[in-house]
Amino acid sequence: MxxxxxxxxxxxxxxxxxxxxxxxxxxxxxxxxxxxxxxxxxxxxxxxxxxxxxxxxxxxxxxxxxxxxxxxxVPPMRLPAPGAARPVPPAVFPVVYEDDSLLVVDKPAGVAVHGGSGVSFGVIEQLRAAYPGASLELAHRLDRETSGLLMIAKRRKALVALHAMLREGLGHKQYLALVCGDWVNDKQHLRQPLLKWLTASGERRVRVDPEGRPAHTIITLRRRYGAYSLVQAELRSGRTHQIRVHLAHAGHPIVGDEKYGPDEVRAEFARLGLRRMFLHAWRLEIPHPITGTPLALEASLPPACEQVLARLQHLEPHS
Structure with missing residues (x-):
């Protein structure tokens, strides 16, 4: 027995x-x-x-x-015994904004927003462990490799309102990305439809495909660094890997992108100290989900990204 x-x-x-x-x-x-x-x-x-x-x-x-x-x-379910070790380690991430309805944190790169797909836990599980009794729900998502602003609703009413605003395009989410190549246009609209697919090993990918869902990204040039460019990407839709795939399809993959970027570039920047994808959700403009008050929130580039930009300024332009 x-x-x-x-x-x-x-x-x-x-x-x-x-x-x-x-x-x-x-x-x-x-x-x-x-x-x-x-x-x-x-x-x-x-x-x-x-x-x-x-x-x-x-x-x-x-x-x-x-x-x-x-x-x-709800049937009986097995729960940890009183005093048993907490299955998810609590963590508090840098808070950019917080009130009774909304929490906005600065998520580091390399941390998933939620558990699943081989990840035991993510930001939301760790926040719930750190705020026992609070009702926390992700309002949107960021790729594991992407850092920056992440919204978490603390009330159901706020979650529903945030989802509605994002669907209707009332919020503006802006990212900073370092891309390969010399970006030519000061401002460019990328509108290629995107389709999800699975590799033979079961890995999720996205590609530009006429059968895909409509997607719209606005790219603005911020600075040129010879063979690389710093651009701002504004999402006007919220498709999986949207910025990464749109930029790669345009011939300017994001530096450090393991799925859609060149391995040799990733290796080159690892030697410069950048061991992550250079994509950061840096600015968010959205009405408050309860009061309607305009919010404009920012998260500075992480030190690793700032340091690599400083290095690029002193390197000779690539041929």
Whole structure:
């Protein structure tokens, strides 16, 4: 007989919960993960797949969005025993803005925004661990290799408002990128449609394709460094890897980009001390999701990026 795990305990019984207005609109998987803190994601998704989790007495998928008044059946789930080690190490990231509804942090490069795809935890899980009891949800995402401004909603109403504003193009997200080549135009609009695809090994990629979704990036030249250029990229849509793919398709891949940039350039800049992709979400302009007050937030370039720009200023131009 299998011995019980002494480090875990079970909830005493099935729980029946009623969804209120603040909870409405959430996906059932996110609702359960917040409710059952510490329970492995695999356990939560298995409970949904097996029909142990029910809404209004019926089976649902993990992507079901809750409605006000829904009755949710939550089965007993194994939780860490009191005093057990926290499964996610808490972390506090540099705070650029915070109030009762919104948190904006400066995410470092190399840190995923959430767990999954081989990553046990990300920024959102670490923030939840650092702010126990708070209701924190990602308002948008940044690639793991990208640093800079990341918005986290602290209230459901703020999350819904932020999603609506980003869909409607009311927010302006601006990035700084160092790209290969001499960028010619002072300002250029890139509007190529983008399509997601998977490599033979299952790695997610994106390419320009007529069958893809519409995408719009505005590129503004900031400074030339011989064989490289510092540009500003403004997102007018929010597709996966949008800036990276648009710039690579234009013949100017981002320095340090492992997916869409040349290996020899990445190796060259590693010798200069830059061991990351040079893409940074540096400025955000958006109305406050609750008050409507205009917000203009900035996060300075990380020291590694500033240092490589200083080095480029003193290097001879490449032929």
């Amino acid at each position: 299998r011995k019980p795990d002494p480090t875990a305990v079970s909830l005493p019984a099935v729980r029946m919960l009623r969804v209120d207005a603040e909870q409405a609109g959430q996906r059932i998987d996110n609702f359960l993960l917040r409710l059952c803190k510490g329970v492995p994601k695999s356990h939560v998704y298995k409970a949904v797949r097996n029909g142990e989790v029910r809404v209004n007495k019926g089976r649902i998928g993990a992507d079901y969005r809750l409605q006000e008044g829904d009755s949710v059946r």
